[in-house]
Amino acid sequence: MSSRRKLANAIRVLSMDAIQKANSGHPGAPMGMADIAEVLFNDYMNHNPKNPNWANRDRFVLSNGHASMLLYSLAHLTGYDLSIEDIKSFRQLHSKTPGHPEYRYTPAVETTTGPLGQGITNAIGMAIAEKVLAGQFNRPDHNIIDHYTYTLLGDGCMMEGISHEACSLAGTLGLNKLIAFYDDNGISIDGEVEGWFTDNTPQRFAAYGWHVIENIDGHDAEAIKQAIEEARSYNDKPTLICCKTIIGWGSPNHQGKESCHGAALGEEEVALVRKELGWEYPSFEIPNDIYDGWDAKNKGIQLENDWNTRLAAYTQAYPELAAELKRRLNGDLPENFLEQVDTFISSVDAKQEKIASRKASQNTLNGLGPLLPELMGGSADLAGSNLTIWKGCKSIQKQADGNYIHYGVREFGMSAIMNGIALHGGFIPYGATFLIFSEYARNALRMAALMKIQCIFVYTHDSIGLGEDGPTHQPVEQTATLRLLPNMSVWRPCDAVESAVAWKMAIKRKEGPTSLIFSRQGLPHQERTTEQLELIERGGYILSDCDGKPDAILIATGSEVDLAMGAAKQLSQNGKKIRVVSMPSTDLFDAQDEAYRESVLPSDVIARVAIEAGVSDNWFKYVGLQGKVIGIDKFGESAPAGELFKLYGFTIDNIIKAVFDVSVS
Numbered sequence: 001m002s003s004r005r006k007l008a009n010a011i012r013v014l015s016m017d018a019i020q021k022a023n024s025g026h027p028g029a030p031m032g033m034a035d036i037a038e039v040l041f042n043d044y045m046n047h048n049p050k051n052p053n054w055a056n057r058d059r060f061v062l063s064n065g066h067a068s069m070l071l072y073s074l075a076h077l078t079g080y081d082l083s084i085e086d087i088k089s090f091r092q093l094h095s096k097t098p099g100h101p102e103y104r105y106t107p108a109v110e111t112t113t114g115p116l117g118q119g120i121t122n123a124i125g126m127a128i129a130e131k132v133l134a135g136q137f138n139r140p141d142h143n144i145i146d147h148y149t150y151t152l153l154g155d156g157c158m159m160e161g162i163s164h165e166a167c168s169l170a171g172t173l174g175l176n177k178l179i180a181f182y183d184d185n186g187i188s189i190d191g192e193v194e195g196w197f198t199d200n201t202p203q204r205f206a207a208y209g210w211h212v213i214e215n216i217d218g219h220d221a222e223a224i225k226q227a228i229e230e231a232r233s234y235n236d237k238p239t240l241i242c243c244k245t246i247i248g249w250g251s252p253n254h255q256g257k258e259s260c261h262g263a264a265l266g267e268e269e270v271a272l273v274r275k276e277l278g279w280e281y282p283s284f285e286i287p288n289d290i291y292d293g294w295d296a297k298n299k300g301i302q303l304e305n306d307w308n309t310r311l312a313a314y315t316q317a318y319p320e321l322a323a324e325l326k327r328r329l330n331g332d333l334p335e336n337f338l339e340q341v342d343t344f345i346s347s348v349d350a351k352q353e354k355i356a357s358r359k360a361s362q363n364t365l366n367g368l369g370p371l372l373p374e375l376m377g378g379s380a381d382l383a384g385s386n387l388t389i390w391k392g393c394k395s396i397q398k399q400a401d402g403n404y405i406h407y408g409v410r411e412f413g414m415s416a417i418m419n420g421i422a423l424h425g426g427f428i429p430y431g432a433t434f435l436i437f438s439e440y441a442r443n444a445l446r447m448a449a450l451m452k453i454q455c456i457f458v459y460t461h462d463s464i465g466l467g468e469d470g471p472t473h474q475p476v477e478q479t480a481t482l483r484l485l486p487n488m489s490v491w492r493p494c495d496a497v498e499s500a501v502a503w504k505m506a507i508k509r510k511e512g513p514t515s516l517i518f519s520r521q522g523l524p525h526q527e528r529t530t531e532q533l534e535l536i537e538r539g540g541y542i543l544s545d546c547d548g549k550p551d552a553i554l555i556a557t558g559s560e561v562d563l564a565m566g567a568a569k570q571l572s573q574n575g576k577k578i579r580v581v582s583m584p585s586t587d588l589f590d591a592q593d594e595a596y597r598e599s600v601l602p603s604d605v606i607a608r609v610a611i612e613a614g615v616s617d618n619w620f621k622y623v624g625l626q627g628k629v630i631g632i633d634k635f636g637e638s639a640p641a642g643e644l645f646k647l648y649g650f651t652i653d654n655i656i657k658a659v660f661d662v663s664v665s
Helices: 003-022 028-043 065-078 084-088 118-137 155-159 161-173 201-208 221-232 267-277 288-294 297-317 319-330 337-351 357-371 411-424 435-439 442-451 478-484 496-508 530-538 560-573 586-590 594-600 617-623 641-647 652-664
Strands: 059-062 149-154 178-184 211-217 239-244 375-379 404-406 428-434 456-460 489-491 514-517 541-544 552-556 578-582 608-611 628-630
Touching (some): 003 065, 003 267, 028 149, 028 178, 028 221, 059 065, 059 118, 065 149, 065 288, 118 149, 118 161, 118 319, 118 411, 118 442, 155 161, 155 178, 201 211, 201 239, 337 530, 357 375, 357 456, 357 496, 375 411, 411 428, 478 514, 478 617, 489 496, 496 514, 496 530, 552 560, 552 652, 560 578, 560 608, 560 652, 586 594, 608 617, 617 628
Parallel strands (some): 059 149, 149 178, 211 239, 375 404, 456 514, 552 578, 552 608, 608 628
16 A cells, blocks of 8 residues: 555544544545545645644635545644544534534634535635735745645535636636646435536536646546646646545445445444555554654744745845735734724715715725725626725736726625635725625625624615616615624615715724625715714714603614604604614624613613614514514515605605604504
8 A cells, every 4th residue: 555545544534433423424525535635735735734824825625615524634634733632522512623614613724614615716715815915915036925725626516506606707817826626526415416417517617717637536646646736837727627536435335325425434334444444543543654644844834934034035125015915914904094094084074975875985995995905896797886996996807916806797706705815814805786686695695704704795776775676676685684694794874974984894893794785876964973973883873862851762774864864853843852863783783882772772762763674673672562663574666766765654754653653652
């Protein structure tokens, strides 16, 4: 048996033993992909197990995340902080080895994978980030950003629609530092895929503009190595290496069958695998010579030290560039940036413009973009409607610089690529589409929230105010469901000032993604004091108040705030004491201390009405069961926006009626 095969077999036995101990998991894929992983990690991967966050490391993404034990085995064997006890705790509560790889849980895990197709898409985002960062910072004789992104993906990833979206764009952008290994084992949970997946995958990727290497024996180390060498020789396109593998390789009774895809092999079969592989060691025991063969710690330290030497030379030659690169890789905002943002917000307040909040968003980008070179923008084919292109935008194509991606009609792909860009580091990505099409991207939004990464999702045309395009394009439930995502911050501003504040908070927020929701129609400026300007950042604040205890409180967001203000004015003229609360971000308001929340929504004022052009359910936690919500709990209609607002009760008269109803009750 070759030494390479022995090293690969260590992955196989660790994977099957951990899965058997947990009596849960997917042994087939790691056993089938072990030979590919062995060649990649021992001959090509530039990484440092002692510093998993080294900036110039190669990225490795396991797109078929159910094969997580492959990645955990690699991390353990190469020397990351992942012990054999951690391996034994596979799939157990609070372990470092959860069922699917989770970002921040485990060293060497670059992204959370499991929902198929998203890992390859994240990898494409990482490759874009590497290419653009290199274009912005590298100089002749100073290739300070220079690394590869490698990814493994299976038949399931290939079938998912997102892989078509993303891989098509990757070819268009010529991402030559992206190398993907297709684990072509012909098996999915339901059995042999030839009954439902007969695509000519090599031709598909060739049509996308990829270099394709076909029919590689995924169990022949020399063939794999030659394929990687060929892939690395291309400097103008990504490469797909199609590896023919056998799922569950080494399992006498299960290899090549769906039975080993998602279930432990069983004690008897585990013993047979040991015999088949000639593995003479008990469960979870790896001999020292195998550990020595895998150990990447010293090599990794040397690689990083060599890079640090190059970085020192780069710093001497280009001190300002080096300082800027360090700042961006650390995720720090530019010096005095927030003070400059506040100055910009004050200038917006002084203009008192009546404009659509989507236009206010573009104005904010024009104001803040020149101060924030790490902004990486984009839109899913709606730039002229989303207004995401600002004056300093330069489109990213095959050239290695720019700051704006034309994603095409690829909402899901865009969002998952943004996740990859954020995970790589050096950029704050934002991407836009109509709010209704957040539905296409929902699982990528969920993954951003799960990983707590900074992505800014921009959504325009936020309600029935979209008008004539009708119910297929009019969002009703989308804002509410975005608010339901844990770790997702959501803003729906009422005017240009709140729009600028929303951008400020999204840029500041490092602990999770933000959704910014903007209108198509013009929104009037709301008068505020200096104190009220500062309170916007708390998510909800008193925009208009009365003397003494209010008779009723109106709570609104977005375009409906002006309606609330109009109703309050008329009610006040009729002797009613009315408070208007603008609540552009419910999650930020909910995060405030109890004293502040009570000061805005005093518990002894029961008469409350919430107004938002969307589903009503979420608002009852603010108005109570005795309050009223003027919302939309049905789909829209095709008509001019003004007619639709009247049809659905978004009028001053209807708000006044609701106030009297709750006051009487």
